[in-house]
Amino acid sequence: MTTRTSSAFGRPASIAGAVALAALMFAMPLIAPRAVVQDLFSILTLLVLAMNWNLLAGFAGLVSVGQQAFVGIGAYAMFAAIILWGLDPLVGALIGGLVAVLFAIPMAFFAFRLQGAYFAIGTWVVADMVRLAAGQWKALGGGTGTSLPKGTTRDMIGVPLVKSVLGVSSAAAADTVVYWLALGLAILTLAASFYFLRSRMGLGLQALRDNANAARSVGVDPRRIKAIVFLLTAFGTGLCGALIFIQITRVTPDAAFSVIDWTAFVIFIVVIGGIGTLPGPIVGVAIFYLLQRLLADYGTVYLILLGLIGIGIMLFARGGIWGAISDRTGIELLPLRHRPPSHQPVVVEQEAARPAG
Amino acid sequence: MPILSLHNVSKSFGALTVAERVSFDLRAGEALGVIGPNGAGKSSLFNLIAGNLRPDSGRIVLDGRDVTAAPPMQRCLAGIGRSFQIPQPFGHLSVYENLLVAARFGGALSADAAPRHCMDILRRTGLAAQAERIAGSLSLLQRKRLELARAMATEPRVILLDEIAGGLTEGECGELVATIRQIHAEGTAIIWIEHVLHALTSVVERLMVLNFGRVLVIGAPDEVMASPEVGEIYLGVAA
Incomplete structure (x- = not known):
């Protein structure tokens, strides 16, 4: 196949488009009904989870099926910070991210001894153990879980200000604050992923994914780089998990550590969008949301259809929808490629564009 | 003092011995050739x-440091x-990025110095025109050149070359020999496993013959090739 290796949207146009989209997203609470804002919050948090999983599986080759552990730990740590220590939910969310990192350190010691399918199963087993342990935490309701104390989100940092400026109810103001936080977290995660992957570490990570043996022989330390990615994604996933449950305002072990909600759907999003590419999760979450809206009334059939779509993409378009678009058009959004000095765009024979993990 | 020394190095996989009490010294800047029949343990020695x-x-x-x-x-x-004997490129990265990884990690070069270093090596190895190609799409010969170029990008003091001349035309082989001579002239010590003997002996100062994981003989190329033992075991000529 012949593709243009250096094609990308013009930089100024791309930046202008991205800023306009971010501004529109920021303005949504001012122009859209509350239900839409709540939907967008769900999309943005799923996007953050998907970007973190994509970095882990698509770029580091660490196919974890236990990321729900960090969502749940973030949520439970946040609830503990509010209920047991009387802290603000936003401070609690930060603590949630940090506790997820603390948990990821011993988990890495165990999980990094496993390869491939064993790593996937191992992470799932650990996540389920944490779910069972959370069910034993009586101070947070044990197996039946607990709710945030009444008025917690009403008094959350930023909510009174948004309420007075926008002239909306406390509940709507709380929705707006958590929505803006989710938007900020999504943008930050995307930017951090981009700069990390463009860095020396990111280059080493991609070399490791392609050929670990050769990467070691040119000086790349696999354990160090993979551990950094594992800890960073644990923080992002834990923080996002805390944010999700601030909005839900109630936590149970089954909801917080749900493998379907926080890992299976996330894997689906990344796979259909394009694993191992930065725009992939964005495309994937948009398609996932559309399917959810169109097929939500069909119950089980909806899940079967999601599964069939996922299988179809894996069989016939392994680079996902974004991968197929990029291959056909040569468009590279958020290009990670390092160009040689005094680069001149060239058209060359090329069999594959960016990887499919 | 030698730059690299092996002292009685042995390695077995069950009943299969790939290295049996292998000992030799490599002087700084020296080029040592390694030959031997298939399965003699040459690539295992590199590993x-x-x-x-x-x-x-x-x-x-x-x-001087035990590694x-x-x-x-x-x-x-x-x-x-x-x-590597069987090329192991970073298949989804470009040729230039393959070298960049080696230069930034193994060579510990700065972000400013590495690009020029990589382009210089790509020019010397005849890969400059392929800099932006995805490494996974290269032909076998280009992959072998990339193996050499990537190893060079780590700025080694000892470079291990594993059958990089196999399958090359006379002209290509001549270019490769010129490149290796240049690396040698710059003071890099070389250990080169090769079946293309005329290419090998035109560069190396000493030749080592391996057989069943053992060092059969090591010395000046002419003397080694004239050895009856080598003729019998490696070249199949009766002593």
């Missing part, structure tokens, strides 16, 4: 030197660069 295999016994000393237990990335940082 032992580069750290991809851990010896069962014996010691490997690089520039026997050091993993491959530490040996690379200590100055050992290698190519």
